[in-house]
Amino acid sequence: MIIETLKPKPFVKWAGGKRQVIDILINEIPKEFDTYIEPFVGGGALFFEILPKKAIINDINKELINTYLVIKNNVNDLIKSLKNHKNDENYFYKIRALDPEKLTLVKRASRFIYLNKTCFNGLYRENSEGKFNVPFGKYKNPKILDEENLRAVSEYLNSIDIEIYNKDYKDVCDLAKKGDFIYLDPPYYPINKTSSFTKYNKYDFTEKDQIELSQIFRELDKKGCYVMLSNSNTDFIKKLYKGFNIKEIEANRAINCKGDRRKKAKLEVLIKNY
Numbered sequence: 001m002i003i004e005t006l007k008p009k010p011f012v013k014w015a016g017g018k019r020q021v022i023d024i025l026i027n028e029i030p031k032e033f034d035t036y037i038e039p040f041v042g043g044g045a046l047f048f049e050i051l052p053k054k055a056i057i058n059d060i061n062k063e064l065i066n067t068y069l070v071i072k073n074n075v076n077d078l079i080k081s082l083k084n085h086k087n088d089e090n091y092f093y094k095i096r097a098l099d100p101e102k103l104t105l106v107k108r109a110s111r112f113i114y115l116n117k118t119c120f121n122g123l124y125r126e127n128s129e130g131k132f133n134v135p136f137g138k139y140k141n142p143k144i145l146d147e148e149n150l151r152a153v154s155e156y157l158n159s160i161d162i163e164i165y166n167k168d169y170k171d172v173c174d175l176a177k178k179g180d181f182i183y184l185d186p187p188y189y190p191i192n193k194t195s196s197f198t199k200y201n202k203y204d205f206t207e208k209d210q211i212e213l214s215q216i217f218r219e220l221d222k223k224g225c226y227v228m229l230s231n232s233n234t235d236f237i238k239k240l241y242k243g244f245n246i247k248e249i250e251a252n253r254a255i256n257c258k259g260d261r262r263k264k265a266k267l268e269v270l271i272k273n274y
């Protein structure tokens with residue numbers, strides 16, 4: 001049994017992370033379901049809130065998925081490695097410049113967590129060659145190592161029936177069966193051309209991808225799955241999911257053109273087939 005103080009939580013800060021709207025999401029999940037499937041898992045805010053006993057999680061980001069796997073399979077070595085990092089600008093750029101493909105899986109996960117905790121805003125962004133390019137964050141005392149949480153996450157991942165993939169989301173949606181619950185949290189369709197962050201990696205998520213995703217939503221619905229999807233509150237998205245249950249929800253986002261003032265507005269939609 002997982003005790004309250006050791007409840008695992010997301011181990012990275014993630015752009016588009018759902019922690020802000022988690023109280024709304026948790027009230028919208030189906031009462032009962034078989035496998036929990038999250039094809040765009042990112043930091044896994046809803047996954048760690050639900051803590052399902054049977055799950056399939058996936059993300060196209062190789063570094064992120066390697067980190068989930070290392071936490072599951074080798075948390076002791078990961079913790080040891082994280083102890084060696086320093087919050088120093090020159091050191092940060094040295095670690096950032098390393099080619100992750102040439103590191104051991106543990107060092108690769110350790111580099112990923114270190115960069116996430118010390119880079120500006122905890123963003124993950126890659127340039128067109130697929131290299132992480134966020135600058136040093138200059139934070140006073142970032143928590144590079146949260147040992148208690150990493151152990152809690154590891155223990156949880158080892159206590160459940162879970163499959164963890166690094167694939168395109170479509171391949172993972174193919175695994176869904178009747179009675180499964182699929183939560184789709186893709187890169188959002190932009191509210192306006194400059195405001196939104198849709199490029200998590202060298203693969204962009206285009207309008208064509210949003211259309212394809214809505215077709216997959218319909219296929220999952222036909223299969224008898226429970227499907228819930230988050231996206232931006234735009235006419236384009238609402239048209240794509242016409243006929244389903246669409247709820248507009250409030251979220252804090254920088255919405256004026258300077259991007260420095262934040263206010264609450266119904267900027268997101270939550271779409272369900274149940």
Ligand SMILES: C[S@@+](CC[C@H](N)C(=O)[O-])C[C@H]1O[C@@H](n2cnc3c(N)ncnc32)[C@H](O)[C@@H]1O
Nearest residue numbers: 014016017018040042043044045060168169185
């Ligand atoms: C809005 S974020 C998900 C945030 C997540 N719900 C959280 O709580 O942190 C979207 C995620 O989709 C992933 N992604 C983008 N394109 C993808 C694709 N084609 N297949 C699978 N994952 C993809 C990105 O790497 C990113 O982690």
